Structures are given as C-alpha cells and as structure tokens.
Amino acid sequence: MILEFERPVKELEARIADLHRLAGPSAExxxxxxxxxxxxxSAKRRxxxxxxxxxxxxxARHPDRPNxxxxxxxxxxDFYELSGDRAHGEDPAVRGGxxxxxRSGHNVMLIGHDKGADxxxxxxxxxxxxHPEGYRKVxxxxxxxxxxxxxxxxxxxxxxxxxxxxxxxxxxxWAISEDLMALARSPVPVICMVIGEGGSGGALAMCAGxxxxxxxxxxxxxxxxxxxxxxxxxxxxxAAEAAAAMKITARDLKEQKIVDEVLPEPLGGAHNEPDxxxxxxxxxxxxxxxxxxxxxxxxxxxxxxxxxxRIGAHAAAGQDPxxx
Amino acid sequence: xxxxxxxxxxxxxxxxxxxxxxxxxxxxxxxGQPVYEKDLxxxxxxxxxxxxxxPLSAPERxxxxxxxxxxxxxxxxxVAADLLGxxxxxxxxxxxxxxxxxxxxxxxxxGEIGGRRVAFAAMDFRFIGGSMGSVVxxxxxxxxxxxxxxGLPLVIVSxxxxxxxxxxxxxxxxxxxxxxxxxxxxxGSWPYVSVLTxxxxxxxxASFATAADVVxxxxxxxxxxxxxxxxxxxxxxxxxxxxxxxxxxxxHGMADRIVHRLALKGDLERLLGFVA
Ligand SMILES: [Zn+2]
Numbered sequence: 001m002i003l004e005f006e007r008p009v010k011e012l013e014a015r016i017a018d019l020h021r022l023a024g025p026s027a028e029x030x031x032x033x034x035x036x037x038x039x040x041x042s043a044k045r046r047x048x049x050x051x052x053x054x055x056x057x058x059x060a061r062h063p064d065r066p067n068x069x070x071x072x073x074x075x076x077x078d079f080y081e082l083s084g085d086r087a088h089g090e091d092p093a094v095r096g097g098x099x100x101x102x103r104s105g106h107n108v109m110l111i112g113h114d115k116g117a118d119x120x121x122x123x124x125x126x127x128x129x130x131h132p133e134g135y136r137k138v139x140x141x142x143x144x145x146x147x148x149x150x151x152x153x154x155x156x157x158x159x160x161x162x163x164x165x166x167x168x169x170x171x172x173x174w175a176i177s178e179d180l181m182a183l184a185r186s187p188v189p190v191i192c193m194v195i196g197e198g199g200s201g202g203a204l205a206m207c208a209g210x211x212x213x214x215x216x217x218x219x220x221x222x223x224x225x226x227x228x229x230x231x232x233x234x235x236x237x238x239a240a241e242a243a244a245a246m247k248i249t250a251r252d253l254k255e256q257k258i259v260d261e262v263l264p265e266p267l268g269g270a271h272n273e274p275d276x277x278x279x280x281x282x283x284x285x286x287x288x289x290x291x292x293x294x295x296x297x298x299x300x301x302x303x304x305x306x307x308x309x310r311i312g313a314h315a316a317a318g319q320d321p322x323x324x
Numbered sequence: 325x326x327x328x329x330x331x332x333x334x335x336x337x338x339x340x341x342x343x344x345x346x347x348x349x350x351x352x353x354x355x356g357q358p359v360y361e362k363d364l365x366x367x368x369x370x371x372x373x374x375x376x377x378x379p380l381s382a383p384e385r386x387x388x389x390x391x392x393x394x395x396x397x398x399x400x401x402x403v404a405a406d407l408l409g410x411x412x413x414x415x416x417x418x419x420x421x422x423x424x425x426x427x428x429x430x431x432x433x434x435g436e437i438g439g440r441r442v443a444f445a446a447m448d449f450r451f452i453g454g455s456m457g458s459v460v461x462x463x464x465x466x467x468x469x470x471x472x473x474x475g476l477p478l479v480i481v482s483x484x485x486x487x488x489x490x491x492x493x494x495x496x497x498x499x500x501x502x503x504x505x506x507x508x509x510x511x512g513s514w515p516y517v518s519v520l521t522x523x524x525x526x527x528x529x530a531s532f533a534t535a536a537d538v539v540x541x542x543x544x545x546x547x548x549x550x551x552x553x554x555x556x557x558x559x560x561x562x563x564x565x566x567x568x569x570x571x572x573x574x575x576h577g578m579a580d581r582i583v584h585r586l587a588l589k590g591d592l593e594r595l596l597g598f599v600a
Contacts, residue, residue, distance in 0.1 A: 161530075163550030164559050168568060171578045173529035173549035180499060181535050184507035200487075201499060201530040201549070208500040222487045222496040222527070227554075232489065245410050246492040256407075258493055308504045309465065312458035313407040313494040317427075 054240035068112035091134030104286030109145035112155030135175035161202030179205035187297035214250035382448035390435035428459035438593035443471035453485035461498025486526020499531035541570035
C-alpha cells in the first residue's frame with residue numbers, strides 16, 4: 001500500500017530501479033542514477049519531516065508497519081503465550097505471555113494488541129480490536145505478573161476496543177475499567193509502548209503505567225479523528241482538522257507531559273525499515289527495565305498515582321491552568 | 325460520544341427537557357399523556373402516567389438523594405482551561421455554564437443519606453452531554469480522595485455521553501486519573517456505590533462508573549461503552565429491542581439492581597445500613 005504523500009518517493013524509487021536495470025553493468029547511466037538518488041533522499045527528508053498529524057495517523061495505520069508479532073519475534077528469544085479469560089473465551093485480538101527479552105535478558109509479561117500478519121490473521125484478530133474477554137485476559141495477566149514480581153511490558157496498537165453487540169453484552173466498559181484498576185494497583189513496573197494506533201479506552205487499558213513511550217509516527221487519541229470530525233464538524237471528511245485539533249501525535253503528547261519519550265523512526269516511517277524501529281524499541285525497553293526493576297512496589301504505586309493524578313487541563317476560576 | 329435524545333435537543337433549557345419552564349402542561353414523549361410541569365418536577369422528572377424517567381440535573385439529584393440541607397459542595401470554581409485551544413470549545417463551556425449555573429458537568433461534595441455522611445458526586449447531562457473533561461475527572465478524583473481521607477462511603481451518580489473530545493488526550497487520561505484514585509480507595513473497606521442513569525456511555529462507563537462495589541441503575545437508562553448508533557454504523561447489525569437498557573445490563577450480569585428514582589434514596593439508605 002502506498003500512502004498519497006509517499007507517491008513522489010515511490011515514483012523516484014521506481015525510476016531508479018528502472019535505470020539500474022537498463023544500465024546493467026555499464027557506467028553510462030550512473031550520473032543520472034546518482035542525481036535521482038540525491039533527489040530521492042531530499043524528497044524523503046522533505047516529506048517525512050513535515051508530516052501533518054493526520055498523515056502520521058495514516059503511517060500509524062500502515063498495513064506494513066511492524067506490529068506486535070514483529071516485535072515479539074525479534075525482541076523475545078522465548079515467548080510463552082498464555083490464553084483465555086477463564087470465563088468466556090480466548091480473544092486473539094490481544095496476546096500475552098511470559099517473554100525473555102534477548103537484548104537485556106529481562107523476563108517480562110509481554111502483552112500487545114495483535115493486528116496480524118496477513119488477511120487471515122488480521123481478520124481473526126479483528127484488526128487488533130479486542131472484545132471484553134480480551135481485556136479480561138489482559139487483567140488476568142497483569143495480576144499474574146504482579147504475583148511473580150515480573151515487569152509488565154505492553155505494546156499498544158489498536159484502533160480501539162471493538163464496538164459491537166456481543167462486546168456490549170459481555171460488558172466492554174466493565175472489562176476496560178477493570179484493566180485500569182488493575183494497572184493502578186500493580187506492584188510491578190508497568191512499561192507501555194505505543195507502536196502504532198492508540199485508539200481511545202481500548203488503548204488506555206494497556207497504556208497507563210510508570211513509563212509510556214511512543215514511536216514518532218504513532219498516535220494516542222480519545223476518539224478516532226474521523227469520528228471526531230463527524231460529531232463536531234458534522235463531516236467525516238474533515239478528519240485531518242480533527243487530528244490536528246485534538247493534538248494526538250507523539251510530540252504533542254510529550255509536550256502535554258502525558259508520555260515520557262518519543263522514539264524516532266527511520267526516515268520514511270517504521271514500515272520502510274522495520275528492523276531499525278524494532279531495534280530502537282528493544283533498546284529503550286532494556287534501559288527502562290533496568291531503571292525500574294529495582295524500584296520497590298510502594299514507590300512504584302505512589303509515583304504512578306501522582307503521575308495520573310496530576311494530568312488535566314483545568315484551572316481554579318481566574319487562575320492559570322493547574323499544570324505541573 | 326452519545327447523541328442526546330431528540331426531545332431534549334429541541335428544548336434543552338428545562339429540567340425535564342419537555343417544554344418551557346412556565347408552560348402549564350406538556351405532553352409526555354413516551355406515553356403521550358398530558359403532564360403538568362409542576363407534577364413532573366415534584367416527581368423528579370418521572371412521568372406520573374408511564375413512570376418514564378426523564379434526565380435529572382445534578383442539583384435536583386442532590387435534592388433527591390441527600391438529606392435536606394446536608395450537602396456541602398466542594399471544589400467549586402474549578403473550570404476547564406482549554407489548553408488545546410480547540411475551536412469553539414471555550415464558547416461551548418461558557419454557554420453550558422450559563423445554561424446550567426454549574427462550573428462543569430459534575431457537582432461534588434459531602435452530604436448525608438439517612439443521617440450517614442457520604443462523599444457524593446452527581447453528573448449533569450445538560451452540560452455538554454455530561455462529557456468527562458478535566459474538571460469532571462478532577463472533581464470525581466477529589467471526591468474519592470475525600471472519601472479515602474475521611475473514611476466515608478462514596479456515592480457517584482453518572483450521566484454522560486462519554487469523553488469530552490474538545491480536551492483531546494487530557495479527557496482520555498481522566499479515566500486513568502479516576503481509576504488510580506478509586507483503586508486506592510477500594511483497598512479500604514468503605515463502600516463505593518455507583519448509580520447509572522440515562523445515558524451513561526464511553527469513558528465514564530469504562531472507568532469509575534462501573535468499578536463499584538454495588539452498581540444500581542435507573543429503569544430504562546441506556547448504559548454501555550459504544551452508543552447504539554456507532555455499533556449499527558460499524559457492524560451493520562440490527563440491535564435487539566431494549567439493547568443497552570438498565571434491564572439489559574442487569575440481565576447480562578453488569579448491574580446489581582434496577583431502582584425507581586423515587587425509591588432510590590430509601591434503597592441507598594438500606595444498602596448503607598449493611599455496608600457503611
Ligand atoms: Zn409518560
């Protein structure tokens with residue numbers, strides 16, 4: 001899939017490839033080729049360093065963007081998957097289990113939304129939109145991690161919790177709320193990384209912890225920009241405006257002190273160079289885990305309490321906003 | 325966000341939403357019977373003919389549930405700060421403040437129910453659809469913290485279309501804020517009672533409104549995560565009659581009791597008699 005704003009880059013790449021084919025071993029076209037390569041490099045820089053918030057949302061949704069599976073396979077040398085909510089069923093939209101991180105050697109509870117690898121697995125995982133049994137499995141794993149003193153690492157990548165009849169019948173709201181309560185009282189470090197889409201409550205259920213990092217082109221939002229546009233502007237076509245107005249990019253959220261760190265992506269976005277993006281996440285996880293693993297449960301919970309307690313855009317009448 | 329009822333869209337200024345305050349009588353939207361506005365007010369917006377529960381404002385909720393004269397409002401004067409500069413938001417807040425006389429979509433403080441002191445918060449759907457922004461999150465969190473500090477039972481009455489998207493991710497984070505406060509409170513042995521009223525959706529349902537020891541719902545109240553219109557839009561599914569009503573939620577194991585509004589105070593007194 002080629003995004004609209006990527007087209008000039010893709011066209012240049014295609015022409016360079018053509019010329020390489022035509023030129024063969026001869027040096028005749030080398031001048032033209034290197035001229036185009038320079039043009040390609042500067043086009044990439046120009047385009048990708050000036051992405052609008054909504055263009056970043058499109059990058060975050062790119063089907064080739066590395067997702068939970070890619071991170072799990074690259075970062076864990078053992079992933080011992082655990083399934084089921086012990087009440088209703090197993091939801092493949094979200095996966096979790098014990099993982100040994102190969103880079104740092106840490107044992108963690110690794111949990112992530114699973115957007116799948118191909119059409120079949122994408123459909124099976126409901127495109128990363130979990131049902132209540134998914135969130136209840138997650139709560140079970142949060143508690144398991146707490147029992148074994150194992151840090152929790154979440155990889156967040158969902159358009160949102162699923163909005164459907166059965167999800168409502170089984171208490172979607174109740175399940176998400178239980179996750180938030182479980183995270184609040186977890187005695188182990190909770191490390192959250194938004195690797196793609198951070199859609200609303202379905203993302204937050206796995207994105208409230210002691211450290212929250214975001215890849216440069218990921219987003220975190222209270223509502224999908226399209227839905228916001230159709231409610232507020234009465235026109236889903238104005239999603240780009242809504243995305244800008246709600247300030248949902250990684251950099252915006254760093255500024256709002258809601259996330260700790262923005263992880264730069266390779267030029268052209270994580271889907272252009274998945275290995276580099278995964279490596280960056282792996283390295284950060286190792287550092288954060290080392291930093292937090294010696295912190296005692298009381299301090300962790302107290303710091304987490306204060307972290308979420310202070311977030312807000314409110315003021316006592318006639319005063320400056322009470323932001324820390 | 326949940327869309328408000330059609331009838332209250334056209335005439336949102338009165339308590340019941342049925343007609344102008346000075347009109348002598350109006351027609352019940354549900355049963356079609358003529359209703360005197362003053363009768364409706366005397367019954368806290370419950371139709372005397374068909375018992376349909378119309379929305380109730382937060383100040384009226386205080387009058388309904390707390391012992392007369394016992395309510396002490398806390399955290400008055402906390403207002404939305406519009407840090408994002410979202411187009412039209414400041415005006416919307418100002419208009420809602422004028423219309424309701426409230427600072428935001430929640431009224432909170434301490435009061436007594438049957439002589440028992442409680443921490444109390446009630447949401448008001450008239451204020452931008454009862455949406456949860458930073459002020460709602462902050463006042464709910466402070467009410468919970470007061471209950472924790474003073475060792476009080478906690479009663480929260482919800483009515484909300486969901487998160488307040490004009491505040492962007494700040495509004496989403498109010499779910500986390502209220503959850504950390506509630507999680508600490510619930511390590512103690514004081515009771516938290518959540519009363520769900522029409523409508524309660526989105527971020528409010530997915531955080532403090534459902535994480536209670538006892539969940540009570542008003543008859544017919546629509547309660548859920550995603551609104552029916554959103555679900556029909558995304559899944560093209562025809563939803564069954566009574567979908568997401570209080571009765572539906574009780575049937576699916578999500579609510580403990582359905583209690584008529586005029587019996588609610590007595591019901592809470594009985595409950596607190598057991599657990600407070
Ligand atoms: Zn009636």
